[in-house]
Amino acid sequence: MLIKTGLIISTLLLSNNAFSLSGQVAPQKCQSQRVKLQMLGTRGPELLDGQASTGYLIWLDDRARVIVDAGPGSLQRFKQSKANFEDVDMMLFTHFHADHSADFPSYIKGAFFTDRKKDLAIFGPTGTKFATSASEFAERAIGSEKGLYPYLGAFLDPKQHSAYKIKVKDIPWSFSDLTVKQVSNKDGIRVTTVSTHHGPFPSQGYRVELAGCAISFTGDMSGRLGEMPTLAKNSDILVAHNAVPEDATGVAANLHMKPTYIGKMAKQANVKKLLLTHLMGRSLSEKRKQESLNLIRKNFKGNVSFPNDLDVIRP
Ligand SMILES: [Zn+2]
Secondary structure (H helix, E strand, O other), X not given: XXXXXXXXXXXXXXXXXHHOEOOOOOXXXXXXXXXXEEEEEOEOOOOOOOOOEXXXXXXXXXXXXXXXXXXXXXXXXXXXXXXXXXXXXXXXOOOOOHHHHOOHHHHHHHHOOOOOOOOEEEEEEOOEOOEOOHHHHHHHHHOOOOOOOHHHHHHOOOOOOXXXXXXXXXXXXXXXXXXXXXXXXXXXXXXXXXXXXXXXXXXXXXXXXXXOEEEEEOOOOXXXXXXXXXXXXXXXXXXXXXXXXXXXXXHHHHHOOOHHHHHHHHHHHOOOEEEEEXXXXXXXXXXXXXXXXXXXXOOOOOEEEOOOOOOEEOX
């Protein structure tokens, strides 16, 4: 008898003890020569911005280990990066808007032609009526029963044969619990997360620690809950989404943080490098970038840059 893979996935929800409160990490010098952050997509969802939608790749010792978001076009950048998908341990999804996740099925299809044997961990927030959970997203994308591409369902279904399995874990998302939680700690890579405010859409910020370095990602967020500085504290790199200018109002301001807030957040978190990505038409002209920089530098005195696709940044 067929068992619904959705039920199987739901049993993979992380137990409470897997989400132990993160303690302070013992200070360790960042071995920056071992770590690289590569941009797979530095823009938002627009069609005329010339770069891919959101995606990031973290390398350790010249192996690609963590993918953050899989927006449209970011898979093409992954191919150009010459990374091997067999090396990737996990994909962290900040949220399930199309410009952060639509390339996921294509990664899985492409991986069919690799020698991948180890399981692939997928992390993302739980859902609401506005967005799927990580497990629903995977099921609706490639599940053998209700997937858009059911022919890829064996990678999710433990009953079917496949070279490796995709293990999806939903991170409990909530406005009322903004504590930093650990979602993974194995093979030299530790990941912690916090729920963020991105309008009504469940979204997570992430911090990835490896070789003594810390790289944090805001994802899309408004910042109104002040949730990010604790997660990003003392990060070597903070990737912040600069999707709106200071004069944004209404829906845009409810979804995204303004430059002044980005500067305050980076200062409060005491990060070393601040990368501004997810630029959109309203924030990516040279004039707008200069405005954003001026506002950010009123509070944050560290290194600030606007990377482009495929750029590599060392912590
Ligand atoms: Zn979004």
